[in-house]
Amino acid sequence: MADLQQQLPDDEDLQLSLFPDPPPFYKHFTTGNLARLQKIEKEATNGDDNTNESITVSKPFAAKLSAEQILALPTELRYLIPPEPPADDEDFHVFEVISKAKGTDVFMKDMEFIAKSLEAEDVLPGWTYEQLYPSPDATTQLTSKAASLDRQNYLFRFARSIVLSYISLLGIVAVDPVSEQKNEKLKDILTMVSNMHALINEYRPHQARQTLIWKMEEQVKRKKEEIEGVRKAGGKVREVLEEFARSTGSLVQGTGVEKKDDVVLPEQDRTGDAQRLMWEAMDDILGP
Structure with a gap:
């Protein structure tokens, strides 16, 4: 801390802020x-x-x-x-990332980056991503079979295929650890895992909608609890005020004094009793 103070210039107008202006x-x-x-x-x-x-x-x-x-x-x-606003096919930069108004295929770019990284490391050379499930094109209607893809079914099929490919890979390695079939089997497994990843990503809009619905339901629930709490507090206030009105019912109107157990109290004592009752009522409402 002392070193930092020595490095800072002796300027009274110097202002340090955690956030930029x-x-x-x-x-x-x-x-x-x-x-x-x-x-x-x-x-x-x-x-x-x-x-x-x-x-x-x-x-x-x-x-x-x-x-x-x-x-x-x-x-x-x-x-x-x-x-x-930019056109749908116009590129613009967001935090040094090229994007488009209609969206970019980030998944395919990630697959290309993985393929280049594997090629550079000489691991599974020649691997490229291949989509193994049908996808609707731009001219496909929403009512077609391609648009109504059963993603869950394909996920189960890919999972079973991965398990079988892994068992087959164990057999290949057990016979010949340096066999060329080993790399081919690893490429198949990587391709199926990538396809599963792509299918799971297609659930993100559904996840976003469900998250928004859950957030809104939580807000409605919290608002209802707040309203119920206000109603209960209002009921307590009414009960305390009614009790306060009953306790002060013995006041003699217009005389400036209070008659209590055949004893006439001066106005100052009557005011003190009223204030004490009011503070007790506030304690009952607000709690300890």
Whole structure:
């Protein structure tokens, strides 16, 4: 700790933060700048004879400005105009990973990486992933047999095939540990394991839906418990208030004194008794 203090410069204005500061252009998102941009858009729309009111309303914010008009805007206003969304087949980077709006086949890229890694390590050279189960193509209807694939059945079949291939591999190794059939059998096992992995990945949308349903059910359950707790607390409050009203029923209205066991108490003692009863009621509600 002392070494760290010695390394830091002696500057009172130096501030250390666990989280980075937000980008500076967030200060441009103000009500005044939005009003300025809307005014510029309105002027641009009024200057276009071919633009009618229905088209103007239906277009997104700042979408009716041309590229030249956007570049001519001040810097603080250009930040308020969001960029155009990428096309389905257009690549963009997310944390240095190339992605597409319609999604990327990450599984096939992983299989290619595994094949290259095995080739580099001279382990199972020549292995490539081969899909052993049917999959619907882009023109297949959802009601077809290919779209309604029985994934569970294929998972069971792959599991049985892997067990049989493993038993066969043990027999090959027992006879000849350096046999070429050993590598072929290992490639078959790796291919079937990869196919099982691909089938399991196709359950991820179902898993996401079920997780969301479970989360929402938990929220509903928690809200119901909170409502029931509020109702019980309200019932306790009503009971305490009723008891408090009964205990103070002996107050003599308009006299400023309380008659208790034929003894007239002054107003100060009566107020103290009322406050004590109120604190006891609060203890009953809130608990120890």
